[in-house]
Amino acid sequence: MAYVSIPAYWKTIPQRYSLIGLKCKNCGYINFPAREICAKCGKKSEFEPIKLSGKGKIYSYTIIAAGSTPPEFLLQEKYVGSYPVAVVKLLEGPKIVAQLTDCKVEELKIGLEVETVFRKIYEDEQVIRYGIKFRPVKKRRRHKKNEK
Amino acid sequence: MVQLLFTYLGEGDFMEGKCGIVGYGVYIPRFRIKSEEYVKAWGVFAAPGVKEKAVAGFDEDPITMAIEASINAINYAGIDATDINCVYFASSYPPYAEKLMSSTISTAIGAPSNIATSDFTSSTKAGTAAMLAALDFVASGRGDFALVVAADSPYADFKDFIEHRLGSGAAAFIIGKEDLIAFIEGIHSVSMEFFSERFRKGGEKFLRNLAIRSYAKYALNKIYTTCVSELLRRIGRKPDDYKYVVFQQFDGKTPLEVALRLGFKPEQVTPTLLCTKIGDTGSASCLISLASILDTANPNERILVASYGSGAGSDALSIVVTENIEKKREFLTVEDYLEDKEYVDYLTYLKFKRGI
Numbered sequence: 138m139a140y141v142s143i144p145a146y147w148k149t150i151p152q153r154y155s156l157i158g159l160k161c162k163n164c165g166y167i168n169f170p171a172r173e174i175c176a177k178c179g180k181k182s183e184f185e186p187i188k189l190s191g192k193g194k195i196y197s198y199t200i201i202a203a204g205s206t207p208p209e210f211l212l213q214e215k216y217v218g219s220y221p222v223a224v225v226k227l228l229e230g231p232k233i234v235a236q237l238t239d240c241k242v243e244e245l246k247i248g249l250e251v252e253t254v255f256r257k258i259y260e261d262e263q264v265i266r267y268g269i270k271f272r273p274v275k276k277r278r279r280h281k282k283n284e285k
Numbered sequence: 286m287v288q289l290l291f292t293y294l295g296e297g298d299f300m301e302g303k304c305g306i307v308g309y310g311v312y313i314p315r316f317r318i319k320s321e322e323y324v325k326a327w328g329v330f331a332a333p334g335v336k337e338k339a340v341a342g343f344d345e346d347p348i349t350m351a352i353e354a355s356i357n358a359i360n361y362a363g364i365d366a367t368d369i370n371c372v373y374f375a376s377s378y379p380p381y382a383e384k385l386m387s388s389t390i391s392t393a394i395g396a397p398s399n400i401a402t403s404d405f406t407s408s409t410k411a412g413t414a415a416m417l418a419a420l421d422f423v424a425s426g427r428g429d430f431a432l433v434v435a436a437d438s439p440y441a442d443f444k445d446f447i448e449h450r451l452g453s454g455a456a457a458f459i460i461g462k463e464d465l466i467a468f469i470e471g472i473h474s475v476s477m478e479f480f481s482e483r484f485r486k487g488g489e490k491f492l493r494n495l496a497i498r499s500y501a502k503y504a505l506n507k508i509y510t511t512c513v514s515e516l517l518r519r520i521g522r523k524p525d526d527y528k529y530v531v532f533q534q535f536d537g538k539t540p541l542e543v544a545l546r547l548g549f550k551p552e553q554v555t556p557t558l559l560c561t562k563i564g565d566t567g568s569a570s571c572l573i574s575l576a577s578i579l580d581t582a583n584p585n586e587r588i589l590v591a592s593y594g595s596g597a598g599s600d601a602l603s604i605v606v607t608e609n610i611e612k613k614r615e616f617l618t619v620e621d622y623l624e625d626k627e628y629v630d631y632l633t634y635l636k637f638k639r640g641i
Contacts, residue, residue, distance in 0.1 A: 150392065154389075154392055154393040155392070155393055155394075155395050188395060213343060213344070216343055216636045216637070216639065217343045217636065217637070238342065238344055239315055239342065241627075254349075254353065255349050255352040255393055256342075256344040256345060256349050257345065257346060257349060258344070265346070265348075265380060265381075267348065267393070270344065275617065275621075275625065276621075277615075277616075277617060277618075277621055
């Protein structure tokens with residue numbers, strides 16, 4: 138990926154900000170990202186927007202290091218070093234590619250449960266491009282009882 | 286509609302018991318820096334009482350923090366994002382000087398397009414100001430639910446002492462009229478003109494503080510005394526009626542001094558001193574502390590919240606916890622966010638802040 142124009146980015150805001158996919162009214166398959174023709178039944182059917190849960194598991198992942206960093210992520214690579222990118226299989230089925238954040242490389246493994254978080258992806262033309270990343274599922278540590 | 290207006294504007298304090306908090310949520314970044322790191326780097330750490338502070342990651346800013354806090358608040362309230370009629374965002378150091386950010390937040394959380402949005406900024410009391418506006422919004426009958434979210438990650442010159450105390454975090458509240466976990470008993474605001482304490486000129490990157498100690502202290506006491514005593518007088522309360530009092534979290538010491546001067550006891554203030562663990566979170570600081578108190582509060586307890594906008598004024602709210610609070614305690618608490626942490630050294634801190 139390289140330069141994405143503002144209108145092109147804008148068009149994908151529902152999927153980038155809120156993880157909105159399209160459910161095929163013909164076969165029920167959930168398409169993410171949105172597309173014109175259903176990836177499963179191949180028909181140009183009607184779609185229904187559906188908000189995905191954002192929960193899933195790491196299907197595969199890799200570490201992007203200096204030298205293979207796309208230009209929009211050069212600043213990030215300079216400041217925080219190599220970063221992980223994963224293919225995540227969502228509960229609802231679709232597989233999506235996104236960065237992993239708030240995690241240590243050592244804790245990553247295929248099958249790890251992750252959830253979406255809203256983060257800054259990169260900045261271009263002074264416009265902050267926000268979107269979704271994944272992090273290991275944040276759990277409730279303990280249930281605090283009232284002390285009286 | 287006429288009936289509604291009559292109900293809310295009819296008697297006494299128009300806000301009394303009619304509006305309040307339906308749900309809330311917080312976000313605190315997982316990175317922390319300890320005060321020792323500052324001592325190693327500078328030989329001194331200039332934030333009394335602060336042991337460590339929360340640091341926003343490289344890919345975080347007040348907008349991203351606000352969104353996570355808002356989602357937590359919506360889940361807690363048990364409403365749907367499409368039920369929200371208003372989104373008010375507060376930050377003293379927002380990522381854009383011009384470009385509405387409450388619209389980014391409302392889009393990301395899935396709120397409808399037909400809503401009111403506004404950004405509150407340029408003061409550490411922007412968070413409570415937004416909350417008062419949200420209460421007005423709901424009390425006046427414009428809508429059923431308002432989301433108010435304050436998030437801050439203030440920024441100052443790294444060699445400046447004021448930088449030492451700056452932390453990061455966000456808190457969001459859903460304001461409504463029914464199923465309240467806490468209602469607002471009364472509110473009061475004051476406005477005065479003291480300057481030089483904490484400011485940032487247009488186009489400037491760094492927060493500044495001319496640190497004229499006795500003058501700043503005079504302003505602080507004058508504003509707080511006026512605001513809190515007038516609120517208590519109006520609603521007929523006294524300091525002893527409150528289980529907790531939340532003051533602006535500049536550092537671990539000042540809120541305590543303010544409280545003692547106003548006739549409160551240390552045990553009413555100590556549980557609210559979150560600044561010692563996350564630093565000064567600017568416009569979000571009072572609201573994060575309020576959220577942490579609500580995490581463990583019991584029904585019928587009273588909480589006083591009074592923010593401070595550096596020399597310019599204060600907003601005070603008297604809040605009463607209801608029985609409903611027992612029902613809704615299955616969501617991420619301030620404590621959950623505090624415990625999930627990863628320490629960074631000073632160099633990493635500088636890199637996260639793009640400071641070198």
